[in-house]
Amino acid sequence: MNERIGDVLSDFEDIISRAQVLTFLPRDSDLQENSVNELKDYIKRLNFAQELAVKNKDEDMANKILAVRCGCRAIRSELDMWLSLKSEEWIESWGSLVDAQDFLRSAQSAHKMMRKPNIQNMQDKYRWVEKFVFPPQTYLSPGFVVKKFVCSICGEDYEKCDHIEGLPYWGKFCNRIIADIEKVQEISVVEEPKDKGCRIIHFTTEEGLVRNKMTWKTYDPEEIQNFPEFETGEKIFTGIVMKPNGTYGRTQKMQEKRG
Structure with a gap:
């Protein structure tokens, strides 16, 4: 993998923006599945970039990439949730929601770059989904x-x-x-x-x-x-x-x- 770390990170905003447009129940399932696959491929690129950051002895960059990776996994989990809801796979959809919440919290813990108002808005959205899409849990x-x-x-x-x-x-x-x-x-x-x-x-x-x-x-x-x-x-x-x-x-x- 010969990509530079900066090249990998520069794609983050575009990939996330394309994915977030699809994070709603009525969105086309094929488009959502394609977005899930794009995120999976991008996460692989992030893994290689993180290895390079560690090799370069740049801990801040390694943690920054960790934050980006967790953010991508949160969006991917949200897409999985909507797809599972459409298929009436209720247990899987709940698990994906929980994963999305956990990954987003991890992203915020990993690096300050993910401690922004738009990230908090995502957490608020996930809490809304938990409260109004799913029945109360014990x-x-x-x-x-x-x-x-x-x-x-x-x-x-x-x-x-x-x-x-x-x-x-x-x-x-x-x-x-x-x-x-x-x-x-x-x-x-x-x-x-x-x-x-x-x-x-x-x-x-x-x-x-x-x-x-x-x-x-x-x-x-x-x-x-x-x-x-x-x-x-x-x-x-x-x-x-x-x-x-x-x-x-x-x-x-x-x-x-x-x-």
Whole structure:
């Protein structure tokens, strides 16, 4: 890849402008898919440019490219959301919205160039979509007793290193990686979760059926894979909960018997 960093970044405004014109539900699906592919190709170019910035020992530029890449991934995720909504792929569309919100926050954290009013306007738009396009969600948050976190930047014990979670270093964000977990204490219902992908998926009804919280459609319990057995009068719900290794499981079960 022989492109200069400046050449790659100079294309950012045009590519984003073309994509944002298409970030609405009525836009043609083929055009939206083409824009998604253009963003994917551009992100690959950004990856090469970031590698060159690191090689040139330019940390500010590496973080700037990280911010641009996160911004592109936010728009790409928004386009994926609209496409999934058109296809009635409700779980995928919600996941894409959550990704768009997360990537936009990451873009703002990565570099000051993304801390502008138009970026805040995008966050406001995503909050509007969450509130008025999707039904209200019930979020879940796991509570862990963690004995040790490892820093994703240096690989050392997080408590002993100098890096700060959430800040960018040489084009990468610092994350705390769970290295030693003692136990899972609880699964809580929260209003403001760290991850909006963690949420209730199904719950039982008074009639002994299982209702999908997103679509509100009801099913016989045997139609839902791995749904636990229950008696009429029991309130059971299943959801997505982050596991200690950072993956997600949809077979987590919480149960509350009526008193």
